[in-house]
Amino acid sequence: MRSASRLFRIFARLPPGQAPGFGGRSPDHMDITTIKSALDNETLTGTTITVAGWVRTFRNDRFIALNDGSTIRNPQCVIDQEKVGPETRARFTTSAAVKCTGELVASQGSGQRVEMKVTAVEVLGDSDATAYPIQPKKHSLEFLREQAHLRFRTNTYSAVFRMRHQVSFGIHEYFDLNGYNYFHAPIITASDAEGAGEMFRVSVLDAKTPPLDDQGAVDFKEDFFGRESRLTVSGQLQAELAALALGKVYTFGPTFRAENSNTTRHLAEFWMIEPECAFMDLHGDMDLAEGLCKHLIARVLKNSMDDLVFLDARLKEEEATKPKEQRAEMGLIDRLKFVLENPFERITYTDAINILLRSKPFQKGQFQFPVEWGIDLQSEHERFLVEKHFKKPVIVTGYPAKIKAFYMRTNGPGDFGYSEKARPSLRWTCSSLA
RNA sequence: UCCCUGGUAGCUCAGCUGGUUAGAGCACAUGACUGUUAAUCAUGGGGUCGCUGGUUCAAGUCCAGCCCGGGGAGCCA
Numbered sequence: 001m002r003s004a005s006r007l008f009r010i011f012a013r014l015p016p017g018q019a020p021g022f023g024g025r026s027p028d029h030m031d032i033t034t035i036k037s038a039l040d041n042e043t044l045t046g047t048t049i050t051v052a053g054w055v056r057t058f059r060n061d062r063f064i065a066l067n068d069g070s071t072i073r074n075p076q077c078v079i080d081q082e083k084v085g086p087e088t089r090a091r092f093t094t095s096a097a098v099k100c101t102g103e104l105v106a107s108q109g110s111g112q113r114v115e116m117k118v119t120a121v122e123v124l125g126d127s128d129a130t131a132y133p134i135q136p137k138k139h140s141l142e143f144l145r146e147q148a149h150l151r152f153r154t155n156t157y158s159a160v161f162r163m164r165h166q167v168s169f170g171i172h173e174y175f176d177l178n179g180y181n182y183f184h185a186p187i188i189t190a191s192d193a194e195g196a197g198e199m200f201r202v203s204v205l206d207a208k209t210p211p212l213d214d215q216g217a218v219d220f221k222e223d224f225f226g227r228e229s230r231l232t233v234s235g236q237l238q239a240e241l242a243a244l245a246l247g248k249v250y251t252f253g254p255t256f257r258a259e260n261s262n263t264t265r266h267l268a269e270f271w272m273i274e275p276e277c278a279f280m281d282l283h284g285d286m287d288l289a290e291g292l293c294k295h296l297i298a299r300v301l302k303n304s305m306d307d308l309v310f311l312d313a314r315l316k317e318e319e320a321t322k323p324k325e326q327r328a329e330m331g332l333i334d335r336l337k338f339v340l341e342n343p344f345e346r347i348t349y350t351d352a353i354n355i356l357l358r359s360k361p362f363q364k365g366q367f368q369f370p371v372e373w374g375i376d377l378q379s380e381h382e383r384f385l386v387e388k389h390f391k392k393p394v395i396v397t398g399y400p401a402k403i404k405a406f407y408m409r410t411n412g413p414g415d416f417g418y419s420e421k422a423r424p425s426l427r428w429t430c431s432s433l434a
Numbered sequence: 435u436c437c438c439u440g441g442u443a444g445c446u447c448a449g450c451u452g453g454u455u456a457g458a459g460c461a462c463a464u465g466a467c468u469g470u471u472a473a474u475c476a477u478g479g480g481g482u483c484g485c486u487g488g489u490u491c492a493a494g495u496c497c498a499g500c501c502c503g504g505g506g507a508g509c510c511a
Contacts, residue, residue, distance in 0.1 A: 059472095059474090060468080060473055062467090138446080272511075
């Protein structure tokens, strides 16, 4: 292991803007080439390199399919059976850690451009085949969730986490390109953000016998901060203050909600983006939101195509098990491209209600919840607008003030009852991207 | 919290209207294999059918309660 200070000196010597790639070699293991660069960097073909990764399968007593996490692709390392004895070959079990050195040559078999002709192989870590639960086959997400320590070794999880990196990085990239300052709102706070959600309490008081005040209530003056403190549900209030001096800021950090809720869209811990901008109108707000979605999609399509192709196929398999009328019309990649290439629909709340009132599901009485001006849109209404009517992301504005939060801006005196705050109804599309 | 749905081998699942010793693929073990692509072939081991109670000559199968998972709704973002 190189020390942190040594690494820093290596980075420090590089010209600005140049990534320390070392020709595909990582800076902390100078002798090891990532599989991604071995496959993509054609100048490496014909050279001798070393790769290190975990065995996915060992075929025909001869071919190690190796994965190192840099890509979803598993190149095959071809063993010379006269040099690698049966005792060693028996250790190439699924998930064993292996280091291979050899020449990267044009593949003799079909299915890949290059393969490694191994001259030296070392098993760095054995994997007990009788105890290892992940097989080279599709597993259910429920099962993988229970194998929390091993799930990243699967194509599905590793693909998702590589893409999460691309999305997280892209969020910072987008706001930076647009002149926003990354703002860190407090995570432990006394602010309840005007009741945005149920909060987790942060306390060092003894839960069984807390100190009490004169009225018999818990005395939070005795607590760590001298007052009742909780985990943040929103950094909005602090970000607004910063925006009034810095102009443009955004938050992107952990947020906590103690809702008694059990759906895939509700997490107790999630990362939230909150841009705050001085001197911006509603149209700028909508442009910013649409631009962010498209920036992230474009970035993922550019940098994560291997992973998307895999997830696209996985989704198609799952869709095929559903009845025809329940299947999604578009695959994952097609949907991403569709969102990227088409402008988002922008309508007012009143338009949305009118569309719903004229819709087939409403007239046939298929909506579970009533539709009339003044009610809040239910999930089924938003889904109809996005999935059936417009078939693209929709932004609904101009909600009746009565059903929106008080901090949202109204259109002004005389134009009663409307909120000007954009309500990005794109969440259905966005959430299904994940 | 409500609605729907499921729980059978390590994993994914089949098991009809209740009826002999509960099956398949994968995984695992042993053997074979110098061009395989989730390799293949042969042989083998592996089960408290979620739990408890009930109906019945007989329950994986029917009934009730409970536990756990998944999907949806509400809540919320």
